[in-house]
Amino acid sequence: MRIIRFKEENNVVLGALTDEGSIFVLPQKDFLELTSLAEEKETTALQIVEEVIANSVPISAKVEELQLLVPIEAPEVWASGVTYLKSKEARNYEATEGKLDATTFYDKVYDAERPEIFFKSTAARTVGPNQDVCLRTDSNWQIPEPELGLVINKDGKVLGYIAGNDMSSRDIEGENPLYLPQAKVWKNSCSIGPAIRLAETVENPYEFEIKCRIYRNEEKVVEGSASTGQLKRKFDELVSYLVKDNDIFDGTVLLTGTCIVPPNEFTLADGDRIEIEISDIGVLNNPVKSQSPKT
Ligand code: DO4
Ligand code: MG
Structure with missing residues:
Protein backbone atom coordinates (compact mmCIF):
# COMPACT_ATOMS: atom_id res chain seq x y z
CA MET A 1 0.00 0.00 0.00
CA ARG A 2 1.32 3.42 -1.00
CA ILE A 3 0.31 6.93 -0.05
CA ILE A 4 0.28 9.71 -2.65
CA ARG A 5 -0.63 13.41 -2.70
CA PHE A 6 -2.10 15.05 -5.76
CA LYS A 7 -3.70 18.25 -6.96
CA GLU A 8 -7.33 18.23 -8.02
CA GLU A 9 -8.57 21.57 -9.27
CA ASN A 10 -7.29 23.80 -6.47
CA ASN A 11 -7.30 21.19 -3.74
CA VAL A 12 -4.55 18.98 -2.43
CA VAL A 13 -5.76 15.42 -1.94
CA LEU A 14 -4.21 12.56 0.03
CA GLY A 15 -4.70 9.19 -1.62
CA ALA A 16 -4.05 5.51 -1.12
CA LEU A 17 -2.63 3.70 -4.14
CA THR A 18 -3.16 -0.05 -4.01
CA ASP A 19 -0.78 -2.61 -5.51
CA GLU A 20 -3.41 -3.13 -8.26
CA GLY A 21 -3.27 0.59 -9.18
CA SER A 22 -6.62 1.71 -7.70
CA ILE A 23 -6.68 5.07 -5.97
CA PHE A 24 -8.88 5.92 -2.99
CA VAL A 25 -9.25 9.39 -1.51
CA LEU A 26 -8.26 9.54 2.16
CA PRO A 27 -9.93 11.98 4.56
CA GLN A 28 -6.66 13.00 6.25
CA LYS A 29 -4.93 16.19 5.12
CA ASP A 30 -1.47 14.62 4.91
CA PHE A 31 0.65 11.55 5.63
CA LEU A 32 1.52 12.67 9.15
CA GLU A 33 -2.14 13.11 10.10
CA LEU A 34 -2.67 9.52 8.94
CA THR A 35 0.26 8.12 10.93
CA SER A 36 -0.62 10.19 14.04
CA LEU A 37 -4.19 8.89 13.90
CA ALA A 38 -2.85 5.35 13.70
CA GLU A 39 -0.71 5.97 16.78
CA GLU A 40 -3.61 7.55 18.67
CA LYS A 41 -5.88 4.61 17.87
CA GLU A 42 -3.10 2.12 18.63
CA THR A 43 -3.47 0.65 15.17
CA THR A 44 -1.54 0.94 11.88
CA ALA A 45 -1.86 3.38 9.00
CA LEU A 46 -2.53 0.34 6.82
CA GLN A 47 -5.56 -0.64 8.88
CA ILE A 48 -7.00 2.86 8.71
CA VAL A 49 -6.49 2.95 4.95
CA GLU A 50 -8.04 -0.50 4.50
CA GLU A 51 -11.11 0.66 6.40
CA VAL A 52 -11.49 3.63 4.03
CA ILE A 53 -11.08 1.32 1.04
CA ALA A 54 -13.73 -1.07 2.34
CA ASN A 55 -16.22 1.80 2.59
CA SER A 56 -15.56 3.77 -0.60
CA VAL A 57 -15.06 3.45 -4.33
CA PRO A 58 -11.82 4.24 -6.18
CA ILE A 59 -11.50 7.38 -8.28
CA SER A 60 -11.68 6.80 -12.03
CA ALA A 61 -8.25 8.29 -12.84
CA LYS A 62 -5.02 6.28 -13.12
CA VAL A 63 -1.95 7.44 -11.23
CA GLU A 64 -0.25 8.54 -14.51
CA GLU A 65 -3.12 10.97 -15.09
CA LEU A 66 -2.80 12.73 -11.72
CA GLN A 67 -0.84 15.85 -10.94
CA LEU A 68 1.29 14.25 -8.26
CA LEU A 69 2.89 16.34 -5.50
CA VAL A 70 5.61 15.46 -3.01
CA PRO A 71 3.94 12.71 -0.95
CA ILE A 72 5.19 14.47 2.17
CA GLU A 73 6.43 18.03 2.72
CA ALA A 74 9.47 16.82 4.64
CA PRO A 75 10.68 19.62 6.93
CA GLU A 76 14.23 18.34 6.54
CA VAL A 77 15.95 15.82 4.32
CA TRP A 78 19.17 14.28 5.61
CA ALA A 79 21.37 11.89 3.71
CA SER A 80 23.86 9.14 4.36
CA GLY A 81 26.98 8.77 2.27
CA VAL A 82 29.39 6.07 1.17
CA THR A 83 27.04 3.32 2.28
CA TYR A 84 27.62 1.26 -0.88
CA THR A 96 41.99 11.71 -7.08
CA GLU A 97 41.14 11.82 -10.81
CA GLY A 98 41.62 8.07 -10.78
CA LYS A 99 45.17 8.27 -9.37
CA LEU A 100 44.46 6.74 -6.00
CA ASP A 101 47.60 5.99 -4.02
CA ALA A 102 46.58 6.30 -0.38
CA THR A 103 43.74 5.56 1.96
CA THR A 104 41.14 8.32 1.60
CA PHE A 105 38.45 9.79 3.85
CA TYR A 106 36.00 7.76 1.81
CA ASP A 107 37.80 4.45 2.52
CA LYS A 108 37.85 5.36 6.20
CA VAL A 109 34.18 6.32 6.47
CA TYR A 110 33.09 3.20 4.57
CA ASP A 111 34.68 1.04 7.27
CA ALA A 112 34.22 3.30 10.30
CA GLU A 113 31.68 2.61 13.01
CA ARG A 114 30.16 6.10 12.54
CA PRO A 115 28.46 6.57 9.17
CA GLU A 116 28.54 9.75 7.11
CA ILE A 117 25.29 11.66 7.67
CA PHE A 118 24.81 15.13 6.22
CA PHE A 119 22.11 17.76 5.95
CA LYS A 120 20.66 17.63 2.45
CA SER A 121 17.54 19.72 2.03
CA THR A 122 14.62 21.70 3.37
CA ALA A 123 11.00 21.54 2.18
CA ALA A 124 11.51 24.64 0.01
CA ARG A 125 14.48 23.09 -1.84
CA THR A 126 12.82 19.70 -2.30
CA VAL A 127 10.78 18.96 -5.40
CA GLY A 128 8.33 16.18 -6.19
CA PRO A 129 7.36 14.10 -9.22
CA ASN A 130 7.68 15.80 -12.62
CA GLN A 131 9.11 19.02 -11.17
CA ASP A 132 12.45 20.36 -12.38
CA VAL A 133 15.64 19.51 -10.54
CA CYS A 134 18.19 22.27 -11.10
CA LEU A 135 21.84 22.32 -12.10
CA ARG A 136 24.46 24.50 -10.42
CA THR A 137 25.95 27.21 -12.61
CA ASP A 138 29.49 26.68 -11.20
CA SER A 139 29.89 22.95 -11.77
CA ASN A 140 30.76 20.96 -14.87
CA TRP A 141 30.21 17.49 -13.44
CA GLN A 142 26.75 16.86 -12.03
CA ILE A 143 24.82 13.66 -11.52
CA PRO A 144 21.64 12.36 -9.90
CA GLU A 145 22.06 10.01 -6.95
CA PRO A 146 19.16 7.54 -6.82
CA GLU A 147 18.55 6.55 -3.22
CA LEU A 148 16.00 4.83 -1.04
CA GLY A 149 14.62 7.30 1.51
CA LEU A 150 13.26 6.50 4.96
CA VAL A 151 10.32 8.61 6.15
CA ILE A 152 10.74 8.79 9.91
CA ASN A 153 9.04 10.37 12.90
CA LYS A 154 10.69 12.48 15.59
CA ASP A 155 11.69 9.34 17.50
CA GLY A 156 13.36 7.81 14.47
CA LYS A 157 10.64 5.25 13.79
CA VAL A 158 10.46 4.32 10.09
CA LEU A 159 6.95 5.14 8.88
CA GLY A 160 7.52 4.49 5.20
CA TYR A 161 9.88 4.25 2.23
CA ILE A 162 10.24 6.72 -0.62
CA ALA A 163 12.47 7.22 -3.67
CA GLY A 164 14.90 10.13 -3.59
CA ASN A 165 17.44 11.94 -5.73
CA ASP A 166 20.47 13.43 -3.95
CA MET A 167 21.63 15.67 -6.83
CA SER A 168 25.40 16.03 -6.55
CA SER A 169 28.23 18.02 -7.99
CA ARG A 170 31.21 15.68 -8.40
CA ASP A 171 33.80 18.33 -9.32
CA ILE A 172 32.99 20.54 -6.31
CA GLU A 173 33.10 17.64 -3.86
CA GLY A 174 36.16 16.17 -5.61
CA GLU A 175 38.08 19.45 -5.28
CA ASN A 176 37.78 19.40 -1.50
CA PRO A 177 35.51 17.34 0.81
CA LEU A 178 34.96 20.50 2.89
CA TYR A 179 32.90 21.78 -0.03
CA LEU A 180 30.32 19.03 0.60
CA PRO A 181 27.42 21.38 1.49
CA GLN A 182 27.94 23.25 -1.80
CA ALA A 183 28.23 19.98 -3.71
CA LYS A 184 24.91 18.86 -2.28
CA VAL A 185 22.63 21.80 -1.47
CA TRP A 186 21.22 24.37 -3.88
CA LYS A 187 17.87 25.30 -5.42
CA ASN A 188 15.84 22.17 -6.36
CA SER A 189 18.77 19.84 -5.63
CA CYS A 190 16.63 17.18 -3.99
CA SER A 191 13.65 15.26 -5.26
CA ILE A 192 11.40 12.77 -3.44
CA GLY A 193 8.40 10.68 -4.48
CA PRO A 194 6.30 9.52 -6.20
CA ALA A 195 4.69 7.66 -3.28
CA ILE A 196 5.38 6.50 0.27
CA ARG A 197 5.27 2.74 0.73
CA LEU A 198 3.86 2.11 4.22
CA ALA A 199 6.55 0.51 6.39
CA GLU A 200 4.15 -2.13 7.68
CA THR A 201 3.69 -3.40 4.11
CA VAL A 202 7.40 -4.04 3.56
CA GLU A 203 8.61 -7.48 4.57
CA ASN A 204 12.31 -6.95 3.90
CA PRO A 205 13.63 -3.43 3.17
CA TYR A 206 16.94 -4.92 1.97
CA GLU A 207 15.17 -6.27 -1.12
CA PHE A 208 14.26 -3.01 -2.87
CA GLU A 209 15.46 -2.91 -6.49
CA ILE A 210 16.63 0.55 -7.55
CA LYS A 211 16.93 1.59 -11.20
CA CYS A 212 18.03 4.84 -12.72
CA ARG A 213 17.55 5.94 -16.33
CA ILE A 214 18.63 9.26 -17.82
CA TYR A 215 17.19 10.44 -21.14
CA ARG A 216 18.62 13.09 -23.47
CA ASN A 217 16.32 14.12 -26.34
CA GLU A 218 14.18 11.17 -25.21
CA GLU A 219 17.05 8.77 -25.94
CA LYS A 220 18.26 6.71 -22.97
CA VAL A 221 21.88 7.72 -22.31
CA VAL A 222 22.46 6.19 -18.84
CA GLU A 223 20.98 3.15 -17.20
CA GLY A 224 21.92 1.44 -13.94
CA SER A 225 20.43 -0.83 -11.32
CA ALA A 226 21.24 -2.05 -7.84
CA SER A 227 19.58 -3.44 -4.74
CA THR A 228 19.37 -2.25 -1.14
CA GLY A 229 20.75 -5.71 -0.35
CA GLN A 230 24.16 -4.26 -1.34
CA LEU A 231 24.04 -1.70 1.48
CA LYS A 232 27.03 -1.84 3.83
CA ARG A 233 24.99 -0.66 6.82
CA LYS A 234 21.58 -1.28 8.34
CA PHE A 235 18.80 1.31 8.21
CA ASP A 236 18.36 1.41 12.01
CA GLU A 237 22.09 2.07 12.34
CA LEU A 238 21.80 5.12 10.02
CA VAL A 239 18.71 6.40 11.83
CA SER A 240 20.34 5.96 15.25
CA TYR A 241 23.21 8.27 14.24
CA LEU A 242 20.80 10.86 12.80
CA VAL A 243 18.69 11.08 15.94
CA LYS A 244 21.63 10.89 18.37
CA ASP A 245 21.64 14.06 20.51
CA ASN A 246 19.61 15.69 17.74
CA ASP A 247 16.06 17.00 17.55
CA ILE A 248 14.43 15.90 14.34
CA PHE A 249 10.88 16.44 13.16
CA ASP A 250 8.02 14.12 12.26
CA GLY A 251 8.19 13.46 8.53
CA THR A 252 11.94 13.85 8.17
CA VAL A 253 13.39 11.93 5.22
CA LEU A 254 16.73 10.17 5.52
CA LEU A 255 18.26 9.23 2.16
CA THR A 256 20.33 6.08 2.54
CA GLY A 257 23.11 6.59 0.00
CA THR A 258 23.64 5.93 -3.65
CA CYS A 259 24.42 2.62 -5.25
CA ILE A 260 24.24 3.75 -8.89
CA VAL A 261 26.76 6.19 -10.36
CA PRO A 262 26.69 7.21 -14.04
CA PRO A 263 29.91 6.66 -16.04
CA ASN A 264 32.69 9.09 -15.05
CA GLU A 265 32.53 10.96 -18.38
CA PHE A 266 28.82 11.74 -17.89
CA THR A 267 27.40 15.04 -16.67
CA LEU A 268 23.77 16.14 -16.61
CA ALA A 269 22.62 18.79 -19.07
CA ASP A 270 19.66 21.13 -19.37
CA GLY A 271 16.70 19.25 -20.87
CA ASP A 272 17.72 15.79 -19.61
CA ARG A 273 15.11 13.70 -17.84
CA ILE A 274 15.85 11.45 -14.85
CA GLU A 275 13.80 8.42 -13.88
CA ILE A 276 14.45 6.73 -10.54
CA GLU A 277 12.44 3.57 -10.09
CA ILE A 278 12.23 1.65 -6.84
CA SER A 279 10.33 -1.62 -6.70
CA ASP A 280 7.01 -1.39 -4.83
CA ILE A 281 7.35 2.42 -4.61
CA GLY A 282 7.19 3.70 -8.19
CA VAL A 283 9.01 5.88 -10.71
CA LEU A 284 10.24 9.32 -9.71
CA ASN A 285 10.49 11.39 -12.90
CA ASN A 286 12.24 14.79 -13.02
CA PRO A 287 13.29 17.02 -15.89
CA VAL A 288 16.67 18.76 -15.48
CA LYS A 289 16.96 22.53 -15.80
CA SER A 290 19.95 24.84 -15.79
CA GLN A 291 19.70 28.11 -13.87
CA SER A 292 20.75 31.56 -15.01
CA PRO A 293 23.50 33.05 -12.87
CA LYS A 294 22.13 35.64 -10.44
CA THR A 295 23.15 39.17 -11.37
O1 DO4 B 1 30.65 11.68 0.61
C1 DO4 B 1 29.85 12.28 0.05
C2 DO4 B 1 28.47 11.98 -0.27
C3 DO4 B 1 28.18 10.56 -0.56
C4 DO4 B 1 26.79 10.32 -0.99
O2 DO4 B 1 25.98 11.21 -1.12
C5 DO4 B 1 26.35 8.95 -1.26
O3 DO4 B 1 27.13 8.00 -1.10
O4 DO4 B 1 25.20 8.78 -1.66
MG1 MG C 1 24.05 10.54 -1.98
Whole structure:
Protein backbone atom coordinates (compact mmCIF):
# COMPACT_ATOMS: atom_id res chain seq x y z
CA MET A 1 0.00 0.00 0.00
CA ARG A 2 1.32 3.42 -1.00
CA ILE A 3 0.31 6.93 -0.05
CA ILE A 4 0.28 9.71 -2.65
CA ARG A 5 -0.63 13.41 -2.70
CA PHE A 6 -2.10 15.05 -5.76
CA LYS A 7 -3.70 18.25 -6.96
CA GLU A 8 -7.33 18.23 -8.02
CA GLU A 9 -8.57 21.57 -9.27
CA ASN A 10 -7.29 23.80 -6.47
CA ASN A 11 -7.30 21.19 -3.74
CA VAL A 12 -4.55 18.98 -2.43
CA VAL A 13 -5.76 15.42 -1.94
CA LEU A 14 -4.21 12.56 0.03
CA GLY A 15 -4.70 9.19 -1.62
CA ALA A 16 -4.05 5.51 -1.12
CA LEU A 17 -2.63 3.70 -4.14
CA THR A 18 -3.16 -0.05 -4.01
CA ASP A 19 -0.78 -2.61 -5.51
CA GLU A 20 -3.41 -3.13 -8.26
CA GLY A 21 -3.27 0.59 -9.18
CA SER A 22 -6.62 1.71 -7.70
CA ILE A 23 -6.68 5.07 -5.97
CA PHE A 24 -8.88 5.92 -2.99
CA VAL A 25 -9.25 9.39 -1.51
CA LEU A 26 -8.26 9.54 2.16
CA PRO A 27 -9.93 11.98 4.56
CA GLN A 28 -6.66 13.00 6.25
CA LYS A 29 -4.93 16.19 5.12
CA ASP A 30 -1.47 14.62 4.91
CA PHE A 31 0.65 11.55 5.63
CA LEU A 32 1.52 12.67 9.15
CA GLU A 33 -2.14 13.11 10.10
CA LEU A 34 -2.67 9.52 8.94
CA THR A 35 0.26 8.12 10.93
CA SER A 36 -0.62 10.19 14.04
CA LEU A 37 -4.19 8.89 13.90
CA ALA A 38 -2.85 5.35 13.70
CA GLU A 39 -0.71 5.97 16.78
CA GLU A 40 -3.61 7.55 18.67
CA LYS A 41 -5.88 4.61 17.87
CA GLU A 42 -3.10 2.12 18.63
CA THR A 43 -3.47 0.65 15.17
CA THR A 44 -1.54 0.94 11.88
CA ALA A 45 -1.86 3.38 9.00
CA LEU A 46 -2.53 0.34 6.82
CA GLN A 47 -5.56 -0.64 8.88
CA ILE A 48 -7.00 2.86 8.71
CA VAL A 49 -6.49 2.95 4.95
CA GLU A 50 -8.04 -0.50 4.50
CA GLU A 51 -11.11 0.66 6.40
CA VAL A 52 -11.49 3.63 4.03
CA ILE A 53 -11.08 1.32 1.04
CA ALA A 54 -13.73 -1.07 2.34
CA ASN A 55 -16.22 1.80 2.59
CA SER A 56 -15.56 3.77 -0.60
CA VAL A 57 -15.06 3.45 -4.33
CA PRO A 58 -11.82 4.24 -6.18
CA ILE A 59 -11.50 7.38 -8.28
CA SER A 60 -11.68 6.80 -12.03
CA ALA A 61 -8.25 8.29 -12.84
CA LYS A 62 -5.02 6.28 -13.12
CA VAL A 63 -1.95 7.44 -11.23
CA GLU A 64 -0.25 8.54 -14.51
CA GLU A 65 -3.12 10.97 -15.09
CA LEU A 66 -2.80 12.73 -11.72
CA GLN A 67 -0.84 15.85 -10.94
CA LEU A 68 1.29 14.25 -8.26
CA LEU A 69 2.89 16.34 -5.50
CA VAL A 70 5.61 15.46 -3.01
CA PRO A 71 3.94 12.71 -0.95
CA ILE A 72 5.19 14.47 2.17
CA GLU A 73 6.43 18.03 2.72
CA ALA A 74 9.47 16.82 4.64
CA PRO A 75 10.68 19.62 6.93
CA GLU A 76 14.23 18.34 6.54
CA VAL A 77 15.95 15.82 4.32
CA TRP A 78 19.17 14.28 5.61
CA ALA A 79 21.37 11.89 3.71
CA SER A 80 23.86 9.14 4.36
CA GLY A 81 26.98 8.77 2.27
CA VAL A 82 29.39 6.07 1.17
CA THR A 83 27.04 3.32 2.28
CA TYR A 84 27.62 1.26 -0.88
CA LEU A 85 30.95 0.11 -2.35
CA LYS A 86 30.00 1.78 -5.64
CA SER A 87 29.77 5.16 -3.93
CA LYS A 88 33.14 4.75 -2.23
CA GLU A 89 34.78 3.94 -5.57
CA ALA A 90 33.14 6.93 -7.28
CA ARG A 91 34.22 9.38 -4.54
CA ASN A 92 37.76 8.06 -4.66
CA TYR A 93 37.79 8.60 -8.43
CA GLU A 94 36.51 12.18 -8.27
CA ALA A 95 38.86 13.11 -5.41
CA THR A 96 41.99 11.71 -7.08
CA GLU A 97 41.14 11.82 -10.81
CA GLY A 98 41.62 8.07 -10.78
CA LYS A 99 45.17 8.27 -9.37
CA LEU A 100 44.46 6.74 -6.00
CA ASP A 101 47.60 5.99 -4.02
CA ALA A 102 46.58 6.30 -0.38
CA THR A 103 43.74 5.56 1.96
CA THR A 104 41.14 8.32 1.60
CA PHE A 105 38.45 9.79 3.85
CA TYR A 106 36.00 7.76 1.81
CA ASP A 107 37.80 4.45 2.52
CA LYS A 108 37.85 5.36 6.20
CA VAL A 109 34.18 6.32 6.47
CA TYR A 110 33.09 3.20 4.57
CA ASP A 111 34.68 1.04 7.27
CA ALA A 112 34.22 3.30 10.30
CA GLU A 113 31.68 2.61 13.01
CA ARG A 114 30.16 6.10 12.54
CA PRO A 115 28.46 6.57 9.17
CA GLU A 116 28.54 9.75 7.11
CA ILE A 117 25.29 11.66 7.67
CA PHE A 118 24.81 15.13 6.22
CA PHE A 119 22.11 17.76 5.95
CA LYS A 120 20.66 17.63 2.45
CA SER A 121 17.54 19.72 2.03
CA THR A 122 14.62 21.70 3.37
CA ALA A 123 11.00 21.54 2.18
CA ALA A 124 11.51 24.64 0.01
CA ARG A 125 14.48 23.09 -1.84
CA THR A 126 12.82 19.70 -2.30
CA VAL A 127 10.78 18.96 -5.40
CA GLY A 128 8.33 16.18 -6.19
CA PRO A 129 7.36 14.10 -9.22
CA ASN A 130 7.68 15.80 -12.62
CA GLN A 131 9.11 19.02 -11.17
CA ASP A 132 12.45 20.36 -12.38
CA VAL A 133 15.64 19.51 -10.54
CA CYS A 134 18.19 22.27 -11.10
CA LEU A 135 21.84 22.32 -12.10
CA ARG A 136 24.46 24.50 -10.42
CA THR A 137 25.95 27.21 -12.61
CA ASP A 138 29.49 26.68 -11.20
CA SER A 139 29.89 22.95 -11.77
CA ASN A 140 30.76 20.96 -14.87
CA TRP A 141 30.21 17.49 -13.44
CA GLN A 142 26.75 16.86 -12.03
CA ILE A 143 24.82 13.66 -11.52
CA PRO A 144 21.64 12.36 -9.90
CA GLU A 145 22.06 10.01 -6.95
CA PRO A 146 19.16 7.54 -6.82
CA GLU A 147 18.55 6.55 -3.22
CA LEU A 148 16.00 4.83 -1.04
CA GLY A 149 14.62 7.30 1.51
CA LEU A 150 13.26 6.50 4.96
CA VAL A 151 10.32 8.61 6.15
CA ILE A 152 10.74 8.79 9.91
CA ASN A 153 9.04 10.37 12.90
CA LYS A 154 10.69 12.48 15.59
CA ASP A 155 11.69 9.34 17.50
CA GLY A 156 13.36 7.81 14.47
CA LYS A 157 10.64 5.25 13.79
CA VAL A 158 10.46 4.32 10.09
CA LEU A 159 6.95 5.14 8.88
CA GLY A 160 7.52 4.49 5.20
CA TYR A 161 9.88 4.25 2.23
CA ILE A 162 10.24 6.72 -0.62
CA ALA A 163 12.47 7.22 -3.67
CA GLY A 164 14.90 10.13 -3.59
CA ASN A 165 17.44 11.94 -5.73
CA ASP A 166 20.47 13.43 -3.95
CA MET A 167 21.63 15.67 -6.83
CA SER A 168 25.40 16.03 -6.55
CA SER A 169 28.23 18.02 -7.99
CA ARG A 170 31.21 15.68 -8.40
CA ASP A 171 33.80 18.33 -9.32
CA ILE A 172 32.99 20.54 -6.31
CA GLU A 173 33.10 17.64 -3.86
CA GLY A 174 36.16 16.17 -5.61
CA GLU A 175 38.08 19.45 -5.28
CA ASN A 176 37.78 19.40 -1.50
CA PRO A 177 35.51 17.34 0.81
CA LEU A 178 34.96 20.50 2.89
CA TYR A 179 32.90 21.78 -0.03
CA LEU A 180 30.32 19.03 0.60
CA PRO A 181 27.42 21.38 1.49
CA GLN A 182 27.94 23.25 -1.80
CA ALA A 183 28.23 19.98 -3.71
CA LYS A 184 24.91 18.86 -2.28
CA VAL A 185 22.63 21.80 -1.47
CA TRP A 186 21.22 24.37 -3.88
CA LYS A 187 17.87 25.30 -5.42
CA ASN A 188 15.84 22.17 -6.36
CA SER A 189 18.77 19.84 -5.63
CA CYS A 190 16.63 17.18 -3.99
CA SER A 191 13.65 15.26 -5.26
CA ILE A 192 11.40 12.77 -3.44
CA GLY A 193 8.40 10.68 -4.48
CA PRO A 194 6.30 9.52 -6.20
CA ALA A 195 4.69 7.66 -3.28
CA ILE A 196 5.38 6.50 0.27
CA ARG A 197 5.27 2.74 0.73
CA LEU A 198 3.86 2.11 4.22
CA ALA A 199 6.55 0.51 6.39
CA GLU A 200 4.15 -2.13 7.68
CA THR A 201 3.69 -3.40 4.11
CA VAL A 202 7.40 -4.04 3.56
CA GLU A 203 8.61 -7.48 4.57
CA ASN A 204 12.31 -6.95 3.90
CA PRO A 205 13.63 -3.43 3.17
CA TYR A 206 16.94 -4.92 1.97
CA GLU A 207 15.17 -6.27 -1.12
CA PHE A 208 14.26 -3.01 -2.87
CA GLU A 209 15.46 -2.91 -6.49
CA ILE A 210 16.63 0.55 -7.55
CA LYS A 211 16.93 1.59 -11.20
CA CYS A 212 18.03 4.84 -12.72
CA ARG A 213 17.55 5.94 -16.33
CA ILE A 214 18.63 9.26 -17.82
CA TYR A 215 17.19 10.44 -21.14
CA ARG A 216 18.62 13.09 -23.47
CA ASN A 217 16.32 14.12 -26.34
CA GLU A 218 14.18 11.17 -25.21
CA GLU A 219 17.05 8.77 -25.94
CA LYS A 220 18.26 6.71 -22.97
CA VAL A 221 21.88 7.72 -22.31
CA VAL A 222 22.46 6.19 -18.84
CA GLU A 223 20.98 3.15 -17.20
CA GLY A 224 21.92 1.44 -13.94
CA SER A 225 20.43 -0.83 -11.32
CA ALA A 226 21.24 -2.05 -7.84
CA SER A 227 19.58 -3.44 -4.74
CA THR A 228 19.37 -2.25 -1.14
CA GLY A 229 20.75 -5.71 -0.35
CA GLN A 230 24.16 -4.26 -1.34
CA LEU A 231 24.04 -1.70 1.48
CA LYS A 232 27.03 -1.84 3.83
CA ARG A 233 24.99 -0.66 6.82
CA LYS A 234 21.58 -1.28 8.34
CA PHE A 235 18.80 1.31 8.21
CA ASP A 236 18.36 1.41 12.01
CA GLU A 237 22.09 2.07 12.34
CA LEU A 238 21.80 5.12 10.02
CA VAL A 239 18.71 6.40 11.83
CA SER A 240 20.34 5.96 15.25
CA TYR A 241 23.21 8.27 14.24
CA LEU A 242 20.80 10.86 12.80
CA VAL A 243 18.69 11.08 15.94
CA LYS A 244 21.63 10.89 18.37
CA ASP A 245 21.64 14.06 20.51
CA ASN A 246 19.61 15.69 17.74
CA ASP A 247 16.06 17.00 17.55
CA ILE A 248 14.43 15.90 14.34
CA PHE A 249 10.88 16.44 13.16
CA ASP A 250 8.02 14.12 12.26
CA GLY A 251 8.19 13.46 8.53
CA THR A 252 11.94 13.85 8.17
CA VAL A 253 13.39 11.93 5.22
CA LEU A 254 16.73 10.17 5.52
CA LEU A 255 18.26 9.23 2.16
CA THR A 256 20.33 6.08 2.54
CA GLY A 257 23.11 6.59 0.00
CA THR A 258 23.64 5.93 -3.65
CA CYS A 259 24.42 2.62 -5.25
CA ILE A 260 24.24 3.75 -8.89
CA VAL A 261 26.76 6.19 -10.36
CA PRO A 262 26.69 7.21 -14.04
CA PRO A 263 29.91 6.66 -16.04
CA ASN A 264 32.69 9.09 -15.05
CA GLU A 265 32.53 10.96 -18.38
CA PHE A 266 28.82 11.74 -17.89
CA THR A 267 27.40 15.04 -16.67
CA LEU A 268 23.77 16.14 -16.61
CA ALA A 269 22.62 18.79 -19.07
CA ASP A 270 19.66 21.13 -19.37
CA GLY A 271 16.70 19.25 -20.87
CA ASP A 272 17.72 15.79 -19.61
CA ARG A 273 15.11 13.70 -17.84
CA ILE A 274 15.85 11.45 -14.85
CA GLU A 275 13.80 8.42 -13.88
CA ILE A 276 14.45 6.73 -10.54
CA GLU A 277 12.44 3.57 -10.09
CA ILE A 278 12.23 1.65 -6.84
CA SER A 279 10.33 -1.62 -6.70
CA ASP A 280 7.01 -1.39 -4.83
CA ILE A 281 7.35 2.42 -4.61
CA GLY A 282 7.19 3.70 -8.19
CA VAL A 283 9.01 5.88 -10.71
CA LEU A 284 10.24 9.32 -9.71
CA ASN A 285 10.49 11.39 -12.90
CA ASN A 286 12.24 14.79 -13.02
CA PRO A 287 13.29 17.02 -15.89
CA VAL A 288 16.67 18.76 -15.48
CA LYS A 289 16.96 22.53 -15.80
CA SER A 290 19.95 24.84 -15.79
CA GLN A 291 19.70 28.11 -13.87
CA SER A 292 20.75 31.56 -15.01
CA PRO A 293 23.50 33.05 -12.87
CA LYS A 294 22.13 35.64 -10.44
CA THR A 295 23.15 39.17 -11.37
O1 DO4 B 1 30.65 11.68 0.61
C1 DO4 B 1 29.85 12.28 0.05
C2 DO4 B 1 28.47 11.98 -0.27
C3 DO4 B 1 28.18 10.56 -0.56
C4 DO4 B 1 26.79 10.32 -0.99
O2 DO4 B 1 25.98 11.21 -1.12
C5 DO4 B 1 26.35 8.95 -1.26
O3 DO4 B 1 27.13 8.00 -1.10
O4 DO4 B 1 25.20 8.78 -1.66
MG1 MG C 1 24.05 10.54 -1.98
